[in-house]
Amino acid sequence: xxxxxxxxxxxxxxAGLQALSNVDLSARGGEIKALIGPNGAGKTTLFxxxxxxxxxxxxxxxxxxxxxxxxxxxxxxxxGVRRTFQNGGLFPELTxxxxxxxxxxARIDAxxxxxxxxxxxxxxxxxDAVARARRLLDGLGVSHLADVQVNxxxxxxxxxIEIVRAVAAEPPLLLLDEPAVGLAPxxxxxxxxxxxxxxxxxxxxVLLIEHAIDLVMAAADVIAVFNGGxxxxxxxxxxxxxxPAVLEAYLGHA
Amino acid sequence: xxxLQLALSGLAQGAIYALVALSMCVVYxxxxxxxxxxxxxxxxGAFVVYLLVVLAGLPFPASAIAAVALLFIxxxxxxxxxxxxxxxxxxxxxxxxxIAVGYLLRGAARAVWGREVLPMPRVFDFPPxxxxxxxxxxxxxxxxxxxxxxxxxxxxxFYRTSAGRIMQAVCQSERGAALVGINVRAFHGVxxxxxxxxxxxxxxxxxPLTLLHPGLGAGFLIKGFAAMTLGGFGSLGGAVAxxxxxxxxxxxxxxxxxxxxxxxxxxxxxxxxxxxxxSGLFGQAVAERV
Amino acid sequence: xxxxxPQHALAHxxxxxxxxxxxxxxxxxxxxxxxxYTQFIVNLTLVYVLVTVGFNLVLGNLGQLAFANTALFGxxxxxxxxxxxxxxxxxxxxxxxxxxxxxxxxxxxxxxxLRGIRNYYLAIVxxxxxxxxxxxxxxxxxxxxxxxxxxxRHADFFGIALESETARFYVFLLIVTVIVKAVSNLMRSKIGxxxxxxxxxxLATASLAIxxxxxxxxxxxxxxxxxxxxxxxxxxxxxxxxxxxxxxIELILHFAMVLVGGLGxxxxxxxxxxxxxxxxxxxxxxxxxxxxFFGGLLIVFLLIQPRGLSALCAKRWPALRxxxxxxx
Numbered sequence: 001x002x003x004x005x006x007x008x009x010x011x012x013x014x015a016g017l018q019a020l021s022n023v024d025l026s027a028r029g030g031e032i033k034a035l036i037g038p039n040g041a042g043k044t045t046l047f048x049x050x051x052x053x054x055x056x057x058x059x060x061x062x063x064x065x066x067x068x069x070x071x072x073x074x075x076x077x078x079x080g081v082r083r084t085f086q087n088g089g090l091f092p093e094l095t096x097x098x099x100x101x102x103x104x105x106a107r108i109d110a111x112x113x114x115x116x117x118x119x120x121x122x123x124x125x126x127x128d129a130v131a132r133a134r135r136l137l138d139g140l141g142v143s144h145l146a147d148v149q150v151n152x153x154x155x156x157x158x159x160x161i162e163i164v165r166a167v168a169a170e171p172p173l174l175l176l177d178e179p180a181v182g183l184a185p186x187x188x189x190x191x192x193x194x195x196x197x198x199x200x201x202x203x204x205x206v207l208l209i210e211h212a213i214d215l216v217m218a219a220a221d222v223i224a225v226f227n228g229g230x231x232x233x234x235x236x237x238x239x240x241x242x243x244p245a246v247l248e249a250y251l252g253h254a
Numbered sequence: 255x256x257x258l259q260l261a262l263s264g265l266a267q268g269a270i271y272a273l274v275a276l277s278m279c280v281v282y283x284x285x286x287x288x289x290x291x292x293x294x295x296x297x298x299g300a301f302v303v304y305l306l307v308v309l310a311g312l313p314f315p316a317s318a319i320a321a322v323a324l325l326f327i328x329x330x331x332x333x334x335x336x337x338x339x340x341x342x343x344x345x346x347x348x349x350x351x352x353i354a355v356g357y358l359l360r361g362a363a364r365a366v367w368g369r370e371v372l373p374m375p376r377v378f379d380f381p382p383x384x385x386x387x388x389x390x391x392x393x394x395x396x397x398x399x400x401x402x403x404x405x406x407x408x409x410x411x412f413y414r415t416s417a418g419r420i421m422q423a424v425c426q427s428e429r430g431a432a433l434v435g436i437n438v439r440a441f442h443g444v445x446x447x448x449x450x451x452x453x454x455x456x457x458x459x460x461x462p463l464t465l466l467h468p469g470l471g472a473g474f475l476i477k478g479f480a481a482m483t484l485g486g487f488g489s490l491g492g493a494v495a496x497x498x499x500x501x502x503x504x505x506x507x508x509x510x511x512x513x514x515x516x517x518x519x520x521x522x523x524x525x526x527x528x529x530x531x532x533s534g535l536f537g538q539a540v541a542e543r544v
Numbered sequence: 545x546x547x548x549x550p551q552h553a554l555a556h557x558x559x560x561x562x563x564x565x566x567x568x569x570x571x572x573x574x575x576x577x578x579x580x581y582t583q584f585i586v587n588l589t590l591v592y593v594l595v596t597v598g599f600n601l602v603l604g605n606l607g608q609l610a611f612a613n614t615a616l617f618g619x620x621x622x623x624x625x626x627x628x629x630x631x632x633x634x635x636x637x638x639x640x641x642x643x644x645x646x647x648x649x650x651x652x653x654x655x656x657x658l659r660g661i662r663n664y665y666l667a668i669v670x671x672x673x674x675x676x677x678x679x680x681x682x683x684x685x686x687x688x689x690x691x692x693x694x695x696x697r698h699a700d701f702f703g704i705a706l707e708s709e710t711a712r713f714y715v716f717l718l719i720v721t722v723i724v725k726a727v728s729n730l731m732r733s734k735i736g737x738x739x740x741x742x743x744x745x746x747l748a749t750a751s752l753a754i755x756x757x758x759x760x761x762x763x764x765x766x767x768x769x770x771x772x773x774x775x776x777x778x779x780x781x782x783x784x785x786x787x788x789x790x791x792x793i794e795l796i797l798h799f800a801m802v803l804v805g806g807l808g809x810x811x812x813x814x815x816x817x818x819x820x821x822x823x824x825x826x827x828x829x830x831x832x833x834x835x836x837f838f839g840g841l842l843i844v845f846l847l848i849q850p851r852g853l854s855a856l857c858a859k860r861w862p863a864l865r866x867x868x869x870x871x872x
Contacts, residue, residue: 051751077753089748091741093808098868101734102741106753108734115733116726123870126733130871165752288664290609336843343850344807349609349667350799354842357796361835369831468832472792476675479668487665518679524672528665529656 002065004029004205005050005173010059010069012042012049012229019045020229022059027173027205032195034208034216037226038249043209044086046226047175050207051083052076063173078106082166083175086209088158096145096153096161100133103165136164140194155182163191167198174198176208180215188212192219225249255387260505266394268481268501269401270456274474275481275493276408277452283425283488284445287337287348291356292453292478293471299325299454300461300470301363304374314377318458322451329450330443337446338439356471363468371465378462393463400459404452405494412490421445473517480520483527486534495536563863564728567814568721575710583709584781585822590716591777592817596801597727597810598646598770603799604808605731606763607743609667612653612674613798616768618681618790620646620775625694625785626687634700639719639776646772647765649677654764658757662746666760681787693786696779706780716777723770728810730766732870739763740808740868796838797824803845806852809866815853 003026012020020042027033035043048054050061052073061069068076082103083089090099101108108129114122137143142160150158163179176195180188192215199206199221210216216223216237223240225233227249233240240246278292289295299321306317332355340347383390412418424431424441432438456474464470481500485492500523508516527534574586599613620642627633627641653673657666681688688694699706706712730736738759741749750756779785797820805816827834849856858865 053747072755073747073750074753074755077751083751085748085751089745089751091744091748093744094737094740094868098737101869102737102749102754103752105734105738110734112735115729115735118725118729122733123872126870127872129734130869169753288667290667336847340846340850343846344607346603346607346609346807347846347850349664350803350842351846353796353799354839354846357835357839358843359839361832361837361839363832364835365830365832469792476671479671483665483668514683518676521672521676521679524668525656525676528661528669529659532656532659532661532665 011057029203032206033222034220041226042229080172082171086177092151103168260509264502264505268498272494272497273456274478279493281449291352293475294356294359296453296457297471299457325454326447326451330447333446334443371467480523589821594774596813598767601767611671614790614794615674615677616771620772621779624776642776643773647769650764650768657760699780806854809854812854
C-alpha cells in the first residue's frame with residue numbers, strides 16, 4: 001500500500017539556522033506513528049512544514065502522490081490534513097460546540113445566499129452539523145462542554161475539545177502535537193483508545209508528537225526519533241527501546 | 255533647479271515627518287503598541303508652546319523645553335495609567351485606548367482655543383541662505399539643524415551607550431529583560447514618555463511655521479505612518495529615511511502635478527507600499543543584514 | 545461542572561428569537577407618542593443601528609481595527625444622493641447601489657489582506673483608504689458638489705413620498721429589521737463562525753481549511769454593504785450630504801457606539817446606537833466637549849466594561865448572549 005504522506009529530503013531553515021535537515025518520513029492509513037525526541041529536535045517544525053505554516057527550503061512533501069509543499073495552510077487542510085497545536089489552537093471566546101462546528105466548516109453545504117435568507121436547505125445543513133458536533137463531543141465524553149466558553153475550561157478539557165475539532169471532518173491525516181499534556185490519567189487512557197480506534201476503524205493516518213513515553217509505547221505502531229533537526233532512528237517500539245543511537249541521544253541530553 | 259528647490263523644501267518638511275515617524279516607531283518597538291493617537295501628542299506639543307509663548311509671554315526656548323518635558327510626563331502617564339491597565343481586555347483595546355486619548359486631547363485643545371485657527375508669531379526671523387541658486391529658508395535651516403542634532407543624539411544613545419543596549423534588549427525580549435531584573439513596566443512608561451516628547455519636538459518645530467488648529471494631529475499621524483511604511487514598519491532608520499522621502503515626494507507631486515494632490519501623497523504611499531511591497535523600500539536590506 | 549443541557553439552550557434561543565421580533569413590533573407604536581423632533585432622533589437611531597451593526601462586523605466580530613467606516617457611510621450617502629439628485633432615481637432604487645458601493649469600498653479597503661496584510665498594517669491601509677475617499681468627496685465637485693455637498697429633496701419609496709418623519713420611520717424600520725435579520729443569519733452560520741474564529745486565532749482557523757484572507761475581505765465587504773445602506777438612509781433623513789458629515793468627528797461616534805454596545809455583539813450594536821445617537825446634539829454649542837465626552841466615554845468603558853453593555857445584559861439574561869450556530 002502506497003504511503004498517504006511522503007516526505008523526501010525535507011530541509012527547513014530559520015534565519016540561516018538549519019531546523020530540519022534532510023528528513024524522510026512517511027505515514028500510512030491505519031498506522032499511528034509517534035515522533036519523539038528532545039525539545040528542539042524539530043518535531044513541531046516538521047508538523048508546521050507538513051501543514052504549510054513554515055516553508056521548506058529543499059525536498060518535497062506529498063499527499064496521495066501530489067505535492068502539497070508551497071500551498072497555503074488552509075489549502076493543505078482542505079486536502080485532508082488536520083492538526084492540533086502544542087500551545088492550544090482553540091477559539092477562546094467560542095464554546096466547545098462552536099469550536100467543533102468550525103472544524104466542520106468545509107463540510108457544511110450551505111450557499112452564501114441560502115445563509116443570508118435563512119433558507120430551509122441552509123438551516124438543514126447547519127442543523128445536521130450541530131447534531132454531528134454534539135455526537136462527536138458525546139463520543140469523547142465531553143458533551144457537558146458544548147455550551148461552555150473555551151476560556152473557562154481547564155487545560156485538559158481544552159485539549160480534548162481540540163482533538164474532537166481536529167477529527168470532526170474525518171481527515172485522512174491527523175497530526176497531534178502533544179495531545180496528552182494536562183490530561184488526567186483516565187482521560188489519557190481514553191485518548192489512547194480514541195487514537196487507536198480512529199486509526200483502526202476509520203483507517204486514518206496519525207502522526208503523534210508526545211513526550212509521555214508510556215503513552216507512546218501504548219499507542220504507536222511505529223516510532224520515529226528526532227534529534228537536532230534530523231531523524232536518527234525509526235522502527236517498532238520494541239526495536240526503538242534498544243536502539244543505541246536513541247539511547248545516546250537521550251542519555252546525552254539527560 | 256526647480257526640481258532641486260522642491261527637493262530642498264521637501265527635505266525640511268520631511269525632517270518633521272521623520273521625527274514624528276521615529277517617535278511613533280520608538281513606542282511601537284518598545285511596547286508593540288501602535289499609538290493611533292500619536293498625532294494628537296504632536297498637536298499637544300505645538301499647543302503648549304503656543305500657550306506659553308503667546309499667552310504666558312515666555313521666551314520660545316524656555317517654552318519649547320517646558321512643552322517637551324510636559325509631553326514626556328503625559329506620555330508616561332498614558333502608558334502607566336491607561337494602557338497598562340487594560341492588558342486583560344480585548345486585544346483591540348490598546349488601539350481604541352490610544353484613539354480615545356487622542357480625541358480627549360483634541361477636544362481639550364478645542365475647548366480652550368475654540369474653532370478658529372491660530373497664527374503664532376515668527377520665532378526664527380533671519381534672512382534665508384543662498385546655496386548657489388537654491389534658497390534655504392530660515393525655517394528649513396532651524397529644522398535641519400534641530401532634527402539633525404536630535405537624530406544623532408537618539409541613535410548615539412540607542413546604539414552606543416549601555417542604557418541604549420538595555421533598551422534594545424527589552425525590545426527584543428520582555429521576558430528575558432524581566433528575568434535579569436529590568437522593570438519592564440517602568441521601561442514601557444519611559445519609552446512612551448520618550449515617544450511623546452519626541453513627537454512634541456516635532457510639534458514645537460512646526461508651531462511657528464503653520465496655522466495651529468486642534469485637528470492638526472490627524473495629518474501628522476498619517477504622514478508618520480506613511481514614513482514608517484516606506485521605511486519598513488518598525489525600522490528606526492527606515493522611519494527617518496521614509497519621512498525625508500515622503501517630504502520630497504509631496505513637494506514634487508505638488509510642483510509637477512497639482513498642489514491638490516499633496517495631501518493624498520501619503521495615503522497613496524501607504525496603500526501602494528503595503529499592496530506591492532509590504533516590507534517597505536528597504537525591507538530587503540534589513541533582511542539581508544540578519 | 546454541569547453545563548447547560550441542549551434543552552436549556554433551545555429554550556434560550558426561543559426566547560432570543562422572540563426578543564428579536566418583539567423589538568421592531570413594539571417600535572411600530574413609537575410615532576403615536578413622538579413629536580417630529582423626537583421622531584427624527586428615532587429615525588437617526590435606526591440609521592446608526594445599521595452603522596454600528598456594519599462596523600461591529602469588522603471591529604468586534606473580525607477583531608480588526610479599521611478607520612474607513614465613516615468613508616463607507618459617506619460613499620453610501622453620496623451614491624444615493626448622486627443617483628437621486630443628478631439622475632432623478634427614486635429612493636428605493638438608490639438603496640441597493642448605495643449598499644453595493646459601500647461593499648465595493650469595503651472590499652477595496654481590505655483587499656490587501658489577500659496578500660497577507662493584517663492587524664496594524666491593515667488598519668493603517670483602511671485609514672489611508674478612508675482619507676482618500678473623503679478627499680474625493682471634497683475634490684470630486686462635478687459629482688459630489690464639493691464642500692457644499694448635495695441636496696436630496698424628494699424621496700420616493702415605491703410611490704410613497706417620504707415627506708414626514710413618520711413615513712420615513714416605517715420605511716427605515718422595515719429596512720433595518722430585514723438587514724439586522726440577515727446579519728444575524730450570517731453570524732449564526734459557518735460564515736459568522738469563520739469570522740470570529742479568525743479574531744480568536746487565525747493560524748488555527750486556517751488549519752480547519754478556512755481561507756482566512758478571503759473571509760477577512762468578506763467581513764469588510766459585508767460591513768461596507770450594511771454601512772453603505774445606512775448612508776443612503778442618512779442622506780434621505782438629513783436631506784443634505786456634505787463631506788464634513790463623514791470626518792473624524794463622526795468616526796469617534798462610530799467607535800463609541802460599537803464599544804459601548806459591545807464588541808462583536810449584534811444585540812450590543814443596537815444598544816450602542818440606542819444609547820448614544822441623541823447625545824451629539826447636546827454638545828453642539830460647546831466646542832471640544834463632544835470630542836472630550838466621547839474620548840472619555842471610550843476610556844471609561846475600556847477600563848471598566850470593555851465588553852460593553854451587551855455583556856452586562858448577557859450576564860443577567862443568558863438568552864441575549866451572541867451565539868454562532870443555530871439548531872433549528
